[in-house]
Amino acid sequence: MTTIRIATRKSALALWQAEYVKAELLRHHPQLNVELVPMSTQGDKILDTPLAKIGGKGLFVKELEQAMLDGRADIAVHSMKDVPVDFPAGLMLHTICPRENPQDAFVSNQFASLDQLPHGAVVGTSSLRRHCQLKALRPDLTVRDLRGNVNTRLAKLDNGEYAAIILAAAGLIRLGFEQRIASLQPVDQSLPANGQGAVGIECRSDDIAVQQWLAPLEHAPTRACVLAERAMNRQLQGGCQVPIGAFAVIEGNSLWLRGLVGAIDGSEIIRHDVRGPVADAEQLGTALAEHLLAQGADRILQAVYQAAQ
Ligand SMILES: NCc1[nH]cc(CCC(=O)O)c1CC(=O)O
Numbered sequence: 456m457t458t459i460r461i462a463t464r465k466s467a468l469a470l471w472q473a474e475y476v477k478a479e480l481l482r483h484h485p486q487l488n489v490e491l492v493p494m495s496t497q498g499d500k501i502l503d504t505p506l507a508k509i510g511g512k513g514l515f516v517k518e519l520e521q522a523m524l525d526g527r528a529d530i531a532v533h534s535m536k537d538v539p540v541d542f543p544a545g546l547m548l549h550t551i552c553p554r555e556n557p558q559d560a561f562v563s564n565q566f567a568s569l570d571q572l573p574h575g576a577v578v579g580t581s582s583l584r585r586h587c588q589l590k591a592l593r594p595d596l597t598v599r600d601l602r603g604n605v606n607t608r609l610a611k612l613d614n615g616e617y618a619a620i621i622l623a624a625a626g627l628i629r630l631g632f633e634q635r636i637a638s639l640q641p642v643d644q645s646l647p648a649n650g651q652g653a654v655g656i657e658c659r660s661d662d663i664a665v666q667q668w669l670a671p672l673e674h675a676p677t678r679a680c681v682l683a684e685r686a687m688n689r690q691l692q693g694g695c696q697v698p699i700g701a702f703a704v705i706e707g708n709s710l711w712l713r714g715l716v717g718a719i720d721g722s723e724i725i726r727h728d729v730r731g732p733v734a735d736a737e738q739l740g741t742a743l744a745e746h747l748l749a750q751g752a753d754r755i756l757q758a759v760y761q762a763a764q
Pocket residue numbers: 534535536537621622623624625626650651652653654
């Protein structure tokens with residue numbers, strides 16, 4: 456019997472995603488044996504420092520990748536949002552699964568939406584992208600860092616430390632917390648991060664057998680969108696902690712990609728969007744990034760990187 460071992464982080468969301476891939480593999484190939492190999496990553500161990508200050512790309516994926524290279528695991532399941540743009544030699548991003556709701560969610564026990572928050576309210580998020588867009592809409596708000604997995608973040612909200620918190624809707628929905636979403640942030644007010652809501656599967660580049668098992672899990676429209684979004688980030692040389700939004704949708708045969716780069720305090724946001732054939736997804740992402748750079752995105756990003764040091 457063929458066994459496929461899935462390297463996964465131990466957070467509730469990571470385990471959900473690994474279980475999802477396991478269930479999908481078994482649904483398509485009932486003859487397989489699929490096992491989870493849970494492990495801790497560097498990113499899971501550093502909980503007290505804001506992510507933006509730790510730097511280092513791929514904090515949450517290195518250990519999983521080493522396990523595949525060592526043959527202790529065959530595939531790794533990732534939130535595409537957390538996957539660095541480049542892969543180590545010998546590994547590849549093989550499969551992109553159907554996207555869950557890509558929007559940011561407004562979660563509060565008292566308020567229905569962002570515009571209901573009283574003047575000066577404290578909002579929790581650890582994402583520079585969300586921070587930037589929140590302050591642009593509501594300069595009066597105090598944005599405070601909010602780390603931890605989804606359960607921890609909800610507990611901090613319930614403790615009364617924040618009037619509201621912003622999380623990815625996808626994580627909440629997958630973990631059964633959909634009813635905690637007070638409202639969804641419209642994408643033109645909170646443009647999602649590249650890859651948000653999509654699950655990706657990484658494997659060894661030469662492991663043709665595993666790649667054949669994975670093939671039916673692929674979702675072509677999600678792949679096109681995520682490739683466009685990631686190409687934009689790659690061209691901007693943005694890591695995972697940058698005030699960059701990138702979000703694509705497919706309309707008929709055409710792909711519509713929106714992007715932004717902003718100052719963390721929301722004082723300046725550069726936006727642009729492009730449309731083109733779905734087949735040109737990556738070129739669209741690169742072209743959008745070039746436009747943003749020409750409009751001053753590099754100046755904004757340099758200031759962000761300097762402030763983080
Ligand atoms: N950076 C952490 C992370 N990585 C993926 C998700 C949510 C699920 C997804 O985007 O697929 C989250 C939590 C969040 O942003 O609220």
